[in-house]
Amino acid sequence: MSRRPPVPKRPPKVASPGELREVIRGEALRLGFDAVGFAPASLAPEVRRERLANLASLVAQGLHGDMGWLATRAEQRADPVTLWPEARTVVSLALNYAPPRDPRETLSLLDHAAISVYAQGRDYHEVVKNKLKALGRFIWDTYRHEIKVFVDTAPVMEKPVAQASGLGWQGKHTNLVSRQFGSWLFLGELLLSAELPVDAPESDHCGQCHACLDVCPTRAFPAPYRLEARRCISYLTIEHEGPIDPDLRPLLGNRIYGCDDCLAVCPWNKFAQTAHEEALRARPDLDAPLLAELATLDDATFRRRFAGTAIKRIGRDRLLRNVAYALGNSKMPGTALPAVERLLDDESPLVRGAAVWALSRLAPHDFRRRRPAIDEPDDSVRGEWLTAAIGVP
Template sequence: MTRLPPVPKRPPRPATPAALRQAIRDEALRLGFDAVGFAPAALAPEARRERLQRLGDFLAAGWQGDMGWLGERADERADPQTLWREARTVVSLALNYGPAVDPMAALGHDDRAAISVYAQGRDYHDVMKSKLKALGRFIWDTWRHDLKVFVDTAPLMEKPAAQAAGQGWQGKHTNLVSRRFGSWLFLGEILLSVELPADEAEADHCGQCRACLDVCPTAAFPAPYRLEARRCISYLTIEHEGPVDRDLRPLLGNRIYGCDDCLAVCPWNKFAQRARETALMPRPALDAPLLAELATLDEAGFRRRFAGTAVKRIGRDRFLRNVAYALGNSARRAAALPAIERLLGDPSPLVRGAAVWALSRLAPQEFARRRGAIRDEHPDVHAEWSAALAEEVA
């Protein structure tokens, strides 16, 4: 758990909104936040309509996939004051999680797992929440202003709020880009009942660059600033609950939790800094672990290995499904085949089905030999055998 510095003795009550704003900024930085910004909680009617239109278009296209919650409480997503009528100021807080090494380096080792940078340390929700609560307690204890704290837990559009607060801009990959920290920022917010002076909103500095769009393995960006989540590897390996579409599986490579490609190639990363919050730094056990080793994890082993991380939230079965796909994409047949054989007998039909595909892809001859010997009556696994056989015949 992140150890927070003690709250200092109550300072004199600031006489002006500007002084209050400065006191909140100073305390936030003392608590370990890397950047702080302030924006009005109220949106102009035109801006509100634009946000609702963009969200509506995204949902109408079905790009949200299994994330049905994105369509809930749409009005609140578009306007902080609809979420909380008393809100007057959005305090946008950011934590830098910049990696010390190239996050795409693991892609060159197909016997190892590529885990997204953000998930290699402690779950950022926990780290961010503890700091936000400490800042909120400081504000309440000192000035008794009502407030609400958010960290990816409510229908608040945090990236537009961060841009309005001068933290950065939403890049063509739809993530926040900062001139100081590149594409490596976690965001959290505090809504305040008091109106404070706002920072200047950040402008878009992407220009003609399209590096993030062109690098995407699954072509998940139908246009700049538009993401079709159903094709995004982060969505497929984290949010999607069932089998991944067969045509997308080879494109996953060895990415078993998230994907950093569009973030890692952003030219603004030349100004990025290494994370200074120790809880967010990668654990050695999560930095490109061997796929064959991960394939041996039972439920207890999975929970132990990923305790306190974001990976644990997807559950062992979904995680092993991803591992099986990665094994099928490996060129290391000698190391991968025993692991796939093990997963063919896994208790989870989701994992067994993924292992069937991996076997048919990595070792067609072995697949041909095994298909008559295995009698898996689960409909999903049976469908995988049938689909793989059809592909072999074709």
């Protein structure tokens, strides 16, 4: 949530609600946003009830995994005005981050890492937040209207808000889909104290298509518009802190940070053009890097390598856990095995445990002749050795 900028010395301009809306839209586009929409700060009662019911059902079934904030701030997520009672209008803004090629092409490069498109450039939280703050400063300096800024860090239900403001609709994969930008949009919101004319809500255009549900490697969608986080690869590789369920590890493939499958398969992507925002484009060293190279990262090199990216948020140990699983899925013992053997001696029990599993996959013929589990001081890693030994012929 932003703080109010200092009071400007010059008197504020006066504009009608319609004029102010168009000025804000023009300034947002000038700052680099690709789409702008306006919605009431309070969602329609039926939409609010539906969102609350869906969220309550998700939490009751435990489908939110370790994301406890979904449960603790449900009321605030259901309606933006609960965050700031003075809000009258939500300005919903979007940045296109469409890649130049289908990211699923990397999945066939088994000795390379597949990193979600959104994480290959600069951390989008910072990119969107900086633009939102610039827009907020413009509104305050010019018109002296109160504003609050949100970027995926407060309990705003940004997808329903974006749909209410006409930017797109929440697809069957639960992400926003746009007729102009497909499934490749970052969202941010600006709450405004002024009441402005609003846009018509967007309707659902998914039709009978269920490609996003069918492509999911872990079958994380029990039904359309419903995601089971505990099976989602993005959740498992980013949000989940401990070892990943052994039954799901083979399904990760070489994905070490996120998963783009359900987004990339969306047919509406055919209308999307490659992102023009330079900061959101893939860094060369993050576009399919070698798994064996990533396995050598210590904490200092990890921090340097991923400075300014979303990947840095999960920390070195969680990333190397994912790298170890990917090495185990690579089916390339000649290049992967030396990297896995190095990770068996890692300081992190999380990484060592993942390396044990990878070793059992890459070299089952001589797994039993490796270091015995009794030499391992950590209970969880010792359990990985014992479990893997049972499954190795």
